[in-house]
Amino acid sequence: PVNYKIKFRRNMTTTILTFAITLLSVTGAWAYDFKVGDLCYNITDKGSKTVEVTFEQESLENNYSYLSEVVTIPATATYNNTKYSVTSIGEFAFYNCSAITQITILAAEPPGISTFPFYNISPDMLVSVPAEALDTYKKTETWKEFKLQGFP
Numbered sequence: 001p002v003n004y005k006i007k008f009r010r011n012m013t014t015t016i017l018t019f020a021i022t023l024l025s026v027t028g029a030w031a032y033d034f035k036v037g038d039l040c041y042n043i044t045d046k047g048s049k050t051v052e053v054t055f056e057q058e059s060l061e062n063n064y065s066y067l068s069e070v071v072t073i074p075a076t077a078t079y080n081n082t083k084y085s086v087t088s089i090g091e092f093a094f095y096n097c098s099a100i101t102q103i104t105i106l107a108a109e110p111p112g113i114s115t116f117p118f119y120n121i122s123p124d125m126l127v128s129v130p131a132e133a134l135d136t137y138k139k140t141e142t143w144k145e146f147k148l149q150g151f152p
Contacts, residue, residue, distance in 0.1 A: 031055055034079040038067060041077050042090060051077055052088040052114070055095060063092075068099035075107040088112035095119045102126040104151070108133040110140040 032040035032054045041051040053073055055063050071094070077084050086107060091114040094100060100121055105111065108130050118125065124147065129137045131150030137143045 036077045036079060049084045050087045051084040052090040053093050054090040055092050063095050064097050067097055070102045070104060071100050072104040086111060089117040091115045092119060093117040094121060097121055102128060104128040110137050110143050113142040
């Protein structure tokens with residue numbers, strides 16, 4: 001006689017493992033929720049509509065390989081007719097982007113910074129921020145270490 005409980009468990013285990021492997025392979029292809037222009041974003045809070053700038057590729061080896069010189073981080077990013085506030089720069093966001101010489105941040109409120117967002121970028125990288133927010137950036141723990149300048 002066939003033991004249907006054992007057969008069902010075996011089939012269910014195979015189905016779950018197949019689903020998990022498929023899910024991992026699909027989600028591993030994109031490390032972000034959406035992309036607008038040159039930058040990739042992860043939604044950090046759907047309710048308050050906030051996002052962080054994140055890295056483009058899981059491997060990080062060719063992360064944003066097309067970016068060079070000046071990169072602009074907007075104050076907001078619109079996706080699927082929803083406007084999100086850019087409130088942080090995520091972990092390893094611009095990892096290995098050594099061609100970047102300047103980051104321009106359009107937000108008056110300094111974005112949060114996660115672990116090593118500018119790893120392997122020149123320590124002389126210039127960070128341009130709105131002139132009226134320059135003092136705020138200079139007083140913010142994470143940003144005061146950068147070479148800051150205001151723009152009109």
